[in-house]
Amino acid sequence: MEMKKKRLDSDVPAPLLVAPTHANPDLSAVLAEHAVEIKDELLEHGALLFRGFAVDSVEKFSAVADQVGNARLNYTYRSTPRTSLGAGVFTATEFPQTQEIPLHCENAYQRDWPMLVAFCCLQPASVGGATPIASMRSATQAIGGAVMDEFEQRRVKYVRHYRPYVDLPWETVFQTSDKHEVARFCDNAGIEHEWLDEETLRTGQICQGVATHPVTGEKLFFNQAHLFHVSSLGADTAQSMIDMFGADRLPRQSFFGDGAELAADVLQAVRQGLNQQAYDVAWEQGDVLLLDNMQFAHGRRTFSGPRKIAVTLSNPYSSHLPG
Incomplete structure (x- = not known):
């Protein structure tokens, strides 16, 4: 299956927006078919946003994450509250809605970190709740x-x-x-x-x-x-x-x-x-956002109403180990 690709916003180079060419596509199947292409584009752009694929459950998101990442981290030595949704899928940080989460790279306070962070919007907030991202370059x-x-x-x-x-x-x-x-x-x-x-x-x-x-x-x-x-x-x-x-x-x-x-x-x-480079990704239900965790930082804007963002952390890297 072919995919449509363009800048989400003409003023920023990333994220690259990837959309389907026909209705009701299975994103995990699309990614399986285009695995090498998608990984190359993630490395090139640092951030990919898949929109219009209706990834509307933890199970579907987990299947998508399987196609793009390996060896999910279990998030030990935690710094924020999260809820496990099973199979290495977690909620995004559960800080109060009125509290903004500053831009950061995941697990950068450790010597080991995921190279890939994947987000899925299961329910966007009624007001606010965007995920700002920033090019670390x-x-x-x-x-x-x-x-x-x-x-x-x-x-x-x-x-x-x-x-x-x-x-x-x-x-x-x-x-x-x-x-x-x-x-x-x-x-x-x-x-x-x-x-x-x-x-x-x-x-x-x-x-x-x-x-x-x-x-x-x-x-x-x-x-x-x-x-x-x-x-x-x-x-x-x-x-x-x-x-x-x-x-x-x-x-x-x-x-x-x-x-x-x-x-x-x-x-x-x-x-x-960091803040000078921030670009807000406003969520739509079913969105999947992939970030190269060293190329892009992320955060969270304040919001109101229910909001559910699922996350996987994959492709572990150790700064103090060879290879």
């Missing part, structure tokens, strides 16, 4: 060489404190209620971990600030320092968090890898560089 250029060099050389350290009823519980993050399993996971992942008391766990991990795309060879900004840093909550909320927990025991905080504080102007350069 353009954002990297906008962030600038000086900031990039600093992140590349010094890397990023993420420090988290897990307590009852604050942020995500450690049982959810590590997908276990066994403290020995947490220790095993942390040791294998190079995560410092310490129980400050019976209920309070502190972790710290140093990860990349910049990463090289394994296929294109491009050096890209790739971390979540701007999300984990308390300043991402806004000045008033950040100060309230510091007053409540102390600057050294915040639920989440980011530093340079050497432990030095991240300066406000550095974080502002990162946020501004």
Whole structure:
């Protein structure tokens, strides 16, 4: 079956819009037929939006994801609340509707991440709820060489404190209620971990600030320092968090890898560089969006009314392992 392809918006190069040429097509079958072509176009454009294929169930989306990705990640060492829909399919981050999710690359706060993120709109919000995306090639250029060099050389350290009823519980993050399993996971992942008391766990991990795309060879900004840093909550909320927990025991905080504080102007350069490149993908029911996770960041706008976006994370890549 042939497909129609064009820019979703004439002013932006991606996502490339892919639509069917006849009614009631089976997108998983189309992708199976054009697998090599689609993977080449995803690498070229970084973002593909399939519209008009009526992918209206988790089962159909799972079948679609099978055609474009492999080795789905099970989302251990979590940073956001999600609900499993089965077979490696999850809901998109379940933060409150009034809270915007800043642009980020999935799992960039880890040493391992998915190269492919696939979204499916099972139900669009009645108002708002778009998914902004941003080219990391353009954002990297906008962030600038000086900031990039600093992140590349010094890397990023993420420090988290897990307590009852604050942020995500450690049982959810590590997908276990066994403290020995947490220790095993942390040791294998190079995560410092310490129980400050019976209920309070502190972790710290140093990860990349910049990463090289394994296929294109491009050096890209790739971390979540701007999300984990308390300043991402806004000045008033950040100060309230510091007053409540102390600057050294915040639920989440980011530093340079050497432990030095991240300066406000550095974080502002990162946020501004990302936001300048943002393009909102307004969802229609049945849409499927594929993102090369190193070429494109994504986020979420505020919304009202029910909204259900399913997600798969595939094609795992390790920055610290060969191949």
